[in-house]
Amino acid sequence: MASSQSREWEASDRKLRRELGVQQLFFISFGSIIGSGWLFATLNGAAIAGPAATISWIIGGILVCFIALNYAEVSCMLPRSGAVVRYPHLSHGGFLGFIMAWAFLLATVSVTGVEAEAAVQYAASYATNLNLTTTSNGVTVLTGLGLLFAVLLMGVFFLINFLGVKFFGEFNRWVTWWKFAIPVITFVLLFFAFKSSNFSSAGGFAPLGGGEVFNAVATAGIVFSYFGFRQGLDFGGEARNPQRDIPLATIGSVVVAAAIYILLQVAFLGALNWNAAGVHPGDWAGLATSKWADGPLYHALNAAGIALLAYFAYVLLADAIISPSGTGLIYMGASTRVFYGMGMHRDLPGGLTRVSERYRIPWVALIASLIVGCFFLIPYSGWALLVGFITDATVLTFVMGSLHLQVMRRTAPNLERPFYLKGASILSPLGFLAGSMIFYWAGFDNLRGVIASVLVGLCLYTFIQGPVRGRFSRNVGLAIGVPYLIIFAATQYFGPLFSNSLPFLLYWALTAAEVLAFAGLVWRFTNQKREVHAAWWVLFMMFATYLLSYYGSYGPLKTPLVPFPWDNLIAVVIGLISYYWGVAAGYQTEEMKEIAESGTGLVTPEEEEMERRLG
Template sequence: MKLKRSIGWFGIMCASLGGIVGSGWLFGSLFAAQMAGPGAIIAWLIGGFGIMFLALTFAELSAMFPISGGVAAFPIFTHGKLVGFILTWLTWITYVVSISQEVQSTVLYMGNRFPSLVQKVDGVTVFTSFGFAICFGTMLILILLNSFGAKFLANANSIISVWKLIVPFAVVIMFLITSHNSENMGLSATSTQEFAPYGVTGILSAVALAGVVYSYCGFQHAALLAGESKKPQRDIPLALVGSILICMVLYCGLQYSFITALPESAIANGWNNLSFVGDAGPLAGLAATLGIYWLVSVLYVDAIISPLGTGVLYVASSARIVQTMSQSGNSPKFFGKIARSGIPMRAIFLNLVVSMLAFLPFSGWKSIVSFLSSALVFSFAVGPICLVALRKQQPERFRPFKLPYYQFMSFLAFYVCNLMIYWSGWNVVWKLAVTVTAGLAVFVVTNFLNRNRLDVEHIATKLDYKCSLWLFPYMGIFCILSYYGSFIGGTQDIPLGIDFILVGIFSLIIFYLSQKMCLPKAESDKNTASLLEKKKSA
């Protein structure tokens, strides 16, 4: 079946805007300011332009293969089963952890109204035992909504998207009107503040750790509509670049209005100790401090609608990933069973357990988003690699949108991805390495247990391990650079500036190896045809 090309650039741009403006904007301004001071505005610009390069590579891939789960499918087309599984595993983990993150966003904001939900531990807002119980109950509600309310949520999506754009712009305007102290920016000779109190390292760390990258990652929703665009060669880059630029203006405006609205008492002890009454829900807390009580009510409503609306989607998507892994022999058959309601409830309950466990290694919203940002970027980094590989493997395939200067643009996107992961620091990178290693262990065990079973793409014993050999030095060398790097958790033996060069050389080597180790054309064609047929019949 051929998709109808019925969506114009405006429709695609709205999809991208709705995906980008999620729950991250509710907390990003506070945490970015704590890490970079007023220089956090630069962090939002860097994150936006970096994601823009990456989005354009996915525009070509998604236009060629307008299928759900493309992030996990593309590496199967180019590098086979093992690489495909690792990326699918990582995507599943990010989706499941995202359920925890979205629930956190809502319950943390409610902590302003109900103090029994949260407490401060070493300056970090965390949940009380009662708060954890509410999180668990909220996740059960997400399951209920996913089972019975999906159609309603789909119909309400357009209204929710408009709401998600109006509210943050209203916050910017009201903060600027009510309180605008430009001295907080540290740009004048009379200001007592510094624009970048923690230097370049603070700004770059904020890109990776404060929710900046996470806030931009919703571009993928627009990329998935590329196959239904009326004029993809024009509309895709216009919509992606346009939506990201609009969000850059929004986020920079939000950051500026937040900083200039802060009372002097909030930053009296330095930006890293920035705090004020109600900062568990920072925008609502600041609005209350400024006396804008109607906006406080609006923000509390948004703190329920935006995160939980996204959480329902993550519950559904993560369950389908488990179901697909079960069907291909990479997870137990038990989780692939469909209930009478047509919902893979066993997979959903598995994700419920894992998402609750995700609270254990992460202390607070920023910690969980720091991991999510790096994991998402790591899974997205395969996009530029797959684009170049497919130009070689399947040059005859029709590309509704072709990225100009594709080799240079793809490498640049890959390099930017690696920088953003590196900026997250050793404290995050080692968790990412453990996650990838755990995925490898699951792959080896499940394929050993199913070694005599056929799956759609391959005989299960054919693992395409030779095509995955570049992936292991990629993760291993990343750990070494991060451990000795200048960012949080590193030993700081590699000076700032030199590390940019080292990450560039490292990126070039891995990029080259990934192209040398891709599948032969015949295997690539076979995988593509098999998986597309499976998606078509699903």
């Protein structure tokens, strides 16, 4: 017999309309993949790795496929809306579930803002009389008027999502056809200006070294450009045939996008005109601040000297608004499902699970997504400022797919698996390493902000989920959470994020001690101690990677203490230890036990019809 909470989750999921087929799920994933990233990442990749950025796109696509394959088995077995934030609760319990949900929420809800920023910034290139952008500390940011336009655009995303998932799926399908066509036409036209000498005469194929090939995967916007693959999973509870449609849509979107990205990178490199960009031939790093930095593909088409390409450049400018807007639309829907999922597990207030009877969408979560998304525009008022944060916060959650698969095979072996991943003994560790290595390749400058943002949110666990789910009393939660918040915030102020007045090793040791003390107190007072044991591995991975990032080849030291490739080998060891620790730490949670005893992870049409008849 399922518990009242389990029945509540199932009943709430049944209210969501199952209207999305494989084509619509594909377009949701593919449409969110093709956003603002492809407009910038070709130049950023070339600036970091030179022509070898082509390899970076291939590596990124392969790694994301490893991650997606592991998620596909679990999402077919347990199709749920807000799936990514709900699975950790089933495999490792509420404490780790909160950590991963919080990290994913930080990343997902801010994407809506970054895509709105991208659209407004491109509009500023021809609407010069409106003064939508300005420069601050060498970075393009939105003015007050620009921020107003970004907020209005997010309001449009809100209205389309509010009309319901069926209208959303149909609307997105037509927008995504446009988003598919424009990148394809762009690389085809750029090949008319192709010069093969750009791949060899300007310092060779990998002029900046092999290590930068991996660094580009994480920091050039390459992995960011693939992030949309998981959006089909977040709409899993609204799929007509999840067993077939989810894996086809998820893997298919990655493969198609990878082919387009690789061809775009090759075409851009071949069409690169050093003189037009105002950069000395071979100065690949100089591209990042060149004349082409504000719109590389647009400038490459214009500089080709071919009339057809110059005319199409104006179409590309229009797409620079449409593509980010389409992705922002999808991510507002996705972040709504994240709020919904966190409300289900009481990571956040339960009112977020309210579903509109008329439109069948989680309307309170949708409002929260709009408000929080707008909030991110205040400190991160420019596209470049927000992308790095989003990338690192998201890849931290990538590692969970492999753990879900292995833990659930152990805790729910008899559940039907419409998609069964063969060779998981190899593909699961590879999927985990894909996420953990991208997390490391992002470098110290990005890691410091993400780790601080994720760990400061731990106090919310003691304020909300712990007391609500009966792990300890509210007074105990406040007694643990309030001192932690004050002490942790003070340490971060004196650390590398703000004043940077503490030596890094001392700052790192203090931060680690504070987090471990917090987790130890939660373990001491909770009545579900296994939940805390199940989360130790992620704290180890975060702090070990953070320490290595400072002393490794992607850190601030001019002469790294641990140079490439030895730092990467150590990162692999950290990843493998974390993977096997994480698999061993998983257990059969109460929710997973109920699902396993039911014999199916699906909310069936018969159950849905019975729920409707019962009112």
